[in-house]
Amino acid sequence: xxxxxxxxxxxxxxxxxxxxxxxxxxxxxxxxxxxxxxxxxxxxxxxxxxxxxxxxxxxxxxxxxxxxxxxxxxxxxxxxxxxxxxxxxxxxxxxxxxxxxxxxxxxxxxxxxxxxxxxxxxxxxxxxxxxxxxxxxxxxxxxxxxxxxxxxxxxxxxxxxxxxxxxxxxxxxxxxxxxxxxxxxxxxxxxxxxxxxxxxxxxxxxxxxxxxxxxxxxxxxxxxxxxxxxxxxxxxxxxxxxxxxxxxxxxxxxxxxxxxxxxxxxxxxxxxxxxxxxxxxxxxxxxxxxxxxxxxxxxxxxxxxxxxxxxxxxxxxxxxxxxxxxxxxxxxxxxxxxxxxxxxxxxxxxxxxxxxxxxxxxxxxxxxxxxxxxxxxxxxxxxxxxxxxxxxxxxx
Amino acid sequence: xxxxxxxxxxxxxxxxxxxxxxxxxxxxxxxxxxxxxxxxxxxxxxxxxxxxxxxxxxxxxxxxxxxxxxxxxxxxxxxxxxxxxxxxxxxxxxxxxxxxxxxxxxxxxxxxxxxxxxxxxxxxxxxxxxxxxxxxxxxxxxxxxxxxxxxxxxxxxxxxxxxxxxxxxxxxxxxxxxxxxxxxxxxxxxxxxxxxxxxxxxxxxxxxxxxxxxxxxxxxxxxxxxxxxxxxxxxxxxxxxxxxxxxxxxxxxxxxxxxxxxxxxxxxxxxxxxxxxxxxxxxxxxxxxxxxxxxxxxxxxxxxxxxxxxxxxxxxxxxxxxxxxxxxxxxxxxxxxxxxxxxxxxxxxxxxxxxxxxxxxxxxxxx
Numbered sequence: 001x002x003x004x005x006x007x008x009x010x011x012x013x014x015x016x017x018x019x020x021x022x023x024x025x026x027x028x029x030x031x032x033x034x035x036x037x038x039x040x041x042x043x044x045x046x047x048x049x050x051x052x053x054x055x056x057x058x059x060x061x062x063x064x065x066x067x068x069x070x071x072x073x074x075x076x077x078x079x080x081x082x083x084x085x086x087x088x089x090x091x092x093x094x095x096x097x098x099x100x101x102x103x104x105x106x107x108x109x110x111x112x113x114x115x116x117x118x119x120x121x122x123x124x125x126x127x128x129x130x131x132x133x134x135x136x137x138x139x140x141x142x143x144x145x146x147x148x149x150x151x152x153x154x155x156x157x158x159x160x161x162x163x164x165x166x167x168x169x170x171x172x173x174x175x176x177x178x179x180x181x182x183x184x185x186x187x188x189x190x191x192x193x194x195x196x197x198x199x200x201x202x203x204x205x206x207x208x209x210x211x212x213x214x215x216x217x218x219x220x221x222x223x224x225x226x227x228x229x230x231x232x233x234x235x236x237x238x239x240x241x242x243x244x245x246x247x248x249x250x251x252x253x254x255x256x257x258x259x260x261x262x263x264x265x266x267x268x269x270x271x272x273x274x275x276x277x278x279x280x281x282x283x284x285x286x287x288x289x290x291x292x293x294x295x296x297x298x299x300x301x302x303x304x305x306x307x308x309x310x311x312x313x314x315x316x317x318x319x320x321x322x323x324x325x326x327x328x329x330x331x332x333x334x335x336x337x338x339x340x341x342x343x344x345x346x347x348x349x350x351x352x353x354x355x356x357x358x359x360x361x362x363x364x365x366x367x368x369x370x371x372x373x374x375x376x377x378x379x380x381x382x383x384x385x386x387x388x389x390x391x392x393x394x395x396x
Numbered sequence: 397x398x399x400x401x402x403x404x405x406x407x408x409x410x411x412x413x414x415x416x417x418x419x420x421x422x423x424x425x426x427x428x429x430x431x432x433x434x435x436x437x438x439x440x441x442x443x444x445x446x447x448x449x450x451x452x453x454x455x456x457x458x459x460x461x462x463x464x465x466x467x468x469x470x471x472x473x474x475x476x477x478x479x480x481x482x483x484x485x486x487x488x489x490x491x492x493x494x495x496x497x498x499x500x501x502x503x504x505x506x507x508x509x510x511x512x513x514x515x516x517x518x519x520x521x522x523x524x525x526x527x528x529x530x531x532x533x534x535x536x537x538x539x540x541x542x543x544x545x546x547x548x549x550x551x552x553x554x555x556x557x558x559x560x561x562x563x564x565x566x567x568x569x570x571x572x573x574x575x576x577x578x579x580x581x582x583x584x585x586x587x588x589x590x591x592x593x594x595x596x597x598x599x600x601x602x603x604x605x606x607x608x609x610x611x612x613x614x615x616x617x618x619x620x621x622x623x624x625x626x627x628x629x630x631x632x633x634x635x636x637x638x639x640x641x642x643x644x645x646x647x648x649x650x651x652x653x654x655x656x657x658x659x660x661x662x663x664x665x666x667x668x669x670x671x672x673x674x675x676x677x678x679x680x681x682x683x684x685x686x687x688x689x690x691x692x693x694x695x696x697x698x699x700x701x702x703x704x705x706x707x708x709x710x711x712x713x714x715x716x717x718x719x720x721x722x723x724x725x726x727x728x729x730x731x732x733x734x735x736x737x738x739x740x741x742x743x744x745x746x747x748x749x750x751x752x753x754x755x756x757x758x759x760x761x762x763x
Contacts, residue, residue, distance in 0.1 A: 011527070014527065015524075015527070023513065023515070023516040023520060024513045024514060024515035024516045143645075146510050146511060146514070149655045149656070149658075149666070150638075150652050150655050150656045151655060151656050151657055151658055196656060197656075198638045198642050198646075198652060198653075198655075198656040199638070199639075199642070201638075201641070201642045201645055201646070202638065202639040202640075202641035202642035202645075203641070205641040205642070205644065205645050206641040354569060357573060357576065358569065358572040358573045358576075359573075361573045361576030361577065364576075365577070
């Protein structure tokens with residue numbers, strides 16, 4: 001009887017130890033969350049230079065400069081302290097070295113709060129860095145890390161990536177700003193679907209070429225402009241697509257279904273077509289053993305703006321003429337994109353490989369290993385079907 | 397309170413019992429292990445095919461068990477093949493259960509340490525589960541079955557909610573082409589899909605505990621159909637969500653799927669935390685089931701009382717969990733368990749059935 005009671009008490013005591021359940025708890029106030037990460041070519045910042053001159057350094061080759069955007073706990077929690085002396089809701093910290101993790105750990109000897117990656121939203125990589133290093137090398141750490149979520153979006157930057165994480169707006173956190181701009185996909189297809197880390201992982205593993213949205217900065221403002229192309233077999237940055245190409249790319253891959261097409265009419269006045277529906281279809285065809293792609297683009301929309309005051313295009317007059325002009329313009333834009341992908345960069349970033357592997361798996365297996373080569377030699381026929389369904393609420 | 401003294405479970409309880417024995421850590425790694433061997437998006441066919449094979453296996457197990465009402469494999473194996481040989485087979489089975497139990501709780505601990513409790517020592521994660529499980533197993537099959545029936549709907553619900561929310565990433569093109577490389581990759585995947593069903597051997601003891609052993613076929617196949625359906629769903633959602641290429645490179649693809657999206661404004665913004673926390677309960681059930689089976693085995697083979705064995709098992713299970721030194725070891729361990737499962741299947745239900753058929757039908761002996 002006594003031994004049983006003793007056992008019971010012993011068990012209770014042992015269980016008690018597990019009840020606090022805060023063994024590895026960390027208070028969120030004591031952590032520095034980072035929301036943005038920028039990767040640049042190795043270049044010491046003035047602070048770092050000054051530090052290193054005093055011997056504050058360690059053995060490294062300065063291959064990469066890593067900037068993180070820390071979001072102070074008080075601005076995340078919504079508790080706005082009225083008189084913050086710094087005024088800025090974010091804090092960028094930069095370090096230079098060879099390994100991303102090592103640089104991260106170096107921050108710990110410069111800042112009091114440990115950094116934590118659970119809330120990383122945006123990674124910006126400079127195209128300059130991607131000429132030197134492979135994407136796989138740069139993404140390795142963020143994919144392995146257990147804090148950083150695979151939902152993080154990856155972008156490229158034309159200039160220094162760290163400049164995209166700077167804003168002149170007082171109450172704005174640039175990393176969140178970049179993430180939120182993606183919502184404007186409803187308005188323009190110049191914004192591509194963001195590439196998240198888990199997709200990046202798949203792209204790198206399958207060694208396919210891909211396009212990443214490009215960020216350009218000036219005067220503390222960031223613009224999404226075009227896209228950079230990363231070659232699958234090398235993992236290096238090979239070139240840029242301009243805004244119009246990027247828009248066409250979004251349409252081609254069915255990622256974007258919105259946007260405007262502007263052209264000049266018979267009086268050389270601008271007129272604009274607003275897309276209401278869009279569908280593109282890529283079909284792989286073989287005629288006589290030669291592979292070719294048929295691209296069919298069907299779109300309907302509204303004529304939303306015209307500057308032609310004399311011969312106003314409406315449902316009764318000149319509608320066909322306007323339709324034809326827009327159609328030509330769209331075809332031209334598409335041809336320009338295909339031309340760039342096939343001849344300039346020899347990189348299939350528009351998902352032709354996906355269509356081929358689904359429609360003709362046997363043929364795909366044969367050309368899988370040197371797909372970008374095959375792609376650049378494959379004829380692509382573009383067929384546009386454009387229809388103006390209405391002319392807005394203003395008629396002459 | 398309604399207290400049962402006869403230690404019997406209903407058909408539904410038996411089905412849930414089997415389900416909770418199968419559905420555990422496998423769901424976290426299955427998309428990777430299948431994709432690694434299939435390499436095309438056809439892994440879902442492998443899962444269905446593997447499930448069909450296991451259904452057949454379970455059918456054989458139930459049929460042989462039904463010949464010995466109220467007796468578990470640990471008892472009737474000796475009857476069929478003699479004490480020494482039968483006992484030897486059963487000891488193998490017990491060892492197998494101990495190893496799976498260790499594997500399950502170790503996986504549980506590894507996932508917890510990597511994603512949830514970085515910095516907590518591993519024993520501090522394993523021991524509470526081990527103690528709690530001891531308490532549960534002490535209560536006998538009835539208490540275990542009842543805990544399972546409580547956990548089952550909760551964990552299934554959270555899994556389904558997570559998958560429903562992951563639809564935003566789902567792209568049917570990730571699952572195409574169907575059979576682009578023909579059937580060979582599908583067969584290659586069978587190896588790993590059959591492995592996720594390791595533990596179906598418990599069928600051979602569960603039937604003995606059923607109130608109405610006649611319902612055993614229905615209950616066991618029902619209990620198997622649920623994990624089969626969920627495995628199928630998991631593979632479809634994970635491959636459809638993050639594609640084959642990403643699933644291959646990810647250590648925990650199912651968790652990575654949950655980590656690949658955020659749901660602003662939903663009750664939880666991130667599904668991986670509720671999912672993992674709830675799934676721990678499922679892995680706990682898994683572990684408890686094998687804990688129970690192994691103690692039952694020892695008790696019945698050596699005819700010893702079960703309660704002291706339960707206590708004696710605690711350190712054994714702890715050691716079994718701590719055996720793998722690294723994650724690589726752990727996954728190698730998992731593969732080894734699968735291979736053992738196949739050998740045991742050949743040794744136990746098949747061999748026993750064959751010998752039993754020869755003795756009863758051929759030699760007209762009374763067994």
